[in-house]
Amino acid sequence: MPVTWTNILNASHLDKLILNGNSLDKTQLSSSHMESFILNSNDLHKAVLSASHTDNILVNACQLGMHLLNARHLDKLILNAIHLDKPLLTASNLDSLILNARHLDKPHLSATQLDQALLSASHVDNHFLNASQFYKPLLSVSHLYNFILNVSNFYKPGINASHCHKAQLFDSKLDSLILNASPLHKALLSTSELDKLLLNASLLDKALLAASHLDTFFSMPVTCTTFF
Structure with a gap:
């Protein structure tokens, strides 16, 4: 079985690694690294994260600045059911992620x-x-x-x-x-x-x-x- 992040870390450790600002601040990662870490399903599978944590990773601008994602990744993140499934998002976050011009606007796509x-x-x-x-x-x-x-x-x-x-x-x-x-x-x-x-x-x-x-x-x- 190939070794992946999900094999090595249990949910609580992965939560800490991704969500704790001291452990993983977006300023410490290049755009390409952030994209790879968050969007690659081998590195981050939704089954590892609770709904509330997924909300924070995907929606909170402090955790995931839209400038870190190019259009191709934004498409994948929003539309691919494997990466973004409605049950993982609260109604207010779904509003913000999909409809707010700051998150999905023509300048990004x-x-x-x-x-x-x-x-x-x-x-x-x-x-x-x-x-x-x-x-x-x-x-x-x-x-x-x-x-x-x-x-x-x-x-x-x-x-x-x-x-x-x-x-x-x-x-x-x-x-x-x-x-x-x-x-x-x-x-x-x-x-x-x-x-x-x-x-x-x-x-x-x-x-x-x-x-x-x-x-x-x-x-x-x-x-x-x-x-x-």
Whole structure:
């Protein structure tokens, strides 16, 4: 059996080594070393760390500065279920890690990488759009609003047609995310943003939505609230 960090250290020792600022301060490690130590599953497997410790390693800016990770590693850290599984993160930390512009913003990721990180079919369908994993209670209203509707995050120039296409998103999941009152109630949307999201063909062609759901949505009484 190959010798790895997880073979040598029990959980409590690995916790101390990684989380104790005196033992492992990011200023003592080069960017490449930090990346290798944290992201390589042979060095750090989620099974070794408690949920609270994983929260601290991944989310706390003092422990893991985003400038230490390049876009490729950030993609891997956020999207690979082996490295980042929702049960390891509290709702508030999930908000911060995924949605806060300081943690996931275009300056850190190229447009292509942002597309891949947010809208790649295999990851989005399973990680973001499934109601059991991406659900309104996990997100504050302002974060949900920004993630879905803000033109800097969800807009055609940042998402090419091949990514924002019916083939990439299952109808039922897109319907659930946008139209279902539980994951995303229309009251979260201002009138102008609702128009952009549902009616503007360049943003979201109505062909992406099942006709029955679209009919149901427009037959409902509309109560819109702006949160900004």
